[in-house]
Amino acid sequence: MYYRMRMGIIVVAALSLTGCCRVFPSSPWCPAVPVTVSNSEIAARMEVKRNRENAEALVSEIKEAFKGKEAEKAYLNSRKLYTKAMSENNTWLSTLTSSIILNENLEGVSPYENQTKIAADAAKSFLTAGEEALSGQSRNASIKSLVVIGDLITSLVNSGITIWKENKNLQDEDRKKKAEILKKELQWGTWTEIK
Numbered sequence: 001m002y003y004r005m006r007m008g009i010i011v012v013a014a015l016s017l018t019g020c021c022r023v024f025p026s027s028p029w030c031p032a033v034p035v036t037v038s039n040s041e042i043a044a045r046m047e048v049k050r051n052r053e054n055a056e057a058l059v060s061e062i063k064e065a066f067k068g069k070e071a072e073k074a075y076l077n078s079r080k081l082y083t084k085a086m087s088e089n090n091t092w093l094s095t096l097t098s099s100i101i102l103n104e105n106l107e108g109v110s111p112y113e114n115q116t117k118i119a120a121d122a123a124k125s126f127l128t129a130g131e132e133a134l135s136g137q138s139r140n141a142s143i144k145s146l147v148v149i150g151d152l153i154t155s156l157v158n159s160g161i162t163i164w165k166e167n168k169n170l171q172d173e174d175r176k177k178k179a180e181i182l183k184k185e186l187q188w189g190t191w192t193e194i195k
Contacts, residue, residue, distance in 0.1 A: 041166035044159035048186050051155065055085060055123060058130040059194045065134055074133035079191050081129050085122040086188040092119040093186050096160045097179035100167045107161060116156045 059082055066075040092115050099106050106112045167178050 038166050040162050044162035044166075045182070045185065047155050047159045048163075051123060052089065052186060052188050055082065055126060056189065056194050058127060058134075059191060062130055062133060063194070074129075078126070078130045078133045081122070081126040082191055085119070085126040086190065088115070088119040088122040089188050092116055092156060092160070093183060096164060097183050099164060100175050100179045100182070103168060103172075103175065105168075106164045112160070113157060116160065120156050 059078075062075065062078050066072060069075060095112055095115055096106070098104075099112070163182065167175055170178060
């Protein structure tokens with residue numbers, strides 16, 4: 001009889017916690033609710049990541065082509081432009097992730113749009129200069145085809161707004177977690193980190 005009472009209390013407590021989790025889903029004893037991701041958010045993240053990876057692939061190729069010739073002007077200029085592109089794109093990413101965490105609306109916000117333009121222009125400048133630096137060097141044809149300049153401004157603006165919209169309705173803790181994941185996924189590495 002004691003066993004049945006004890007099991008009954010456990011069952012009632014479990015049912016109570018389940019009901020409580022519906023009302024207060026962020027309680028520490030509640031199981032994590034899976035966050036759904038839309039196709040548009042995945043496509044936006046892939047677009048931003050593709051731009052970063054194109055730049056990093058070009059850095060790798062520049063390092064390989066200029067091995068032993070790191071003092072040449074073309075190499076130093078490429079490195080300087082990459083560092084600027086990295087800085088501006090990471091600033092853009094920080095603005096996006098902070099806005100997700102703080103649940104701030106980015107649509108039509110001119111400082112965000114200005115940073116987007118600055119980041120895209122810096123990336124274009126690096127990609128163009130990097131390609132020019134390699135024009136006289138022996139090149140790996142498969143890597144050359146990876147670098148496509150395209151319209152980075154439109155890509156960054158649209159991708160950032162799409163990612164922000166998809167995360168604005170999440171709970172506070174979920175938005176923080178999502179922003180941390182985005183930062184790890186999309187952050188540009190330094191010149192020296194790229195192999």
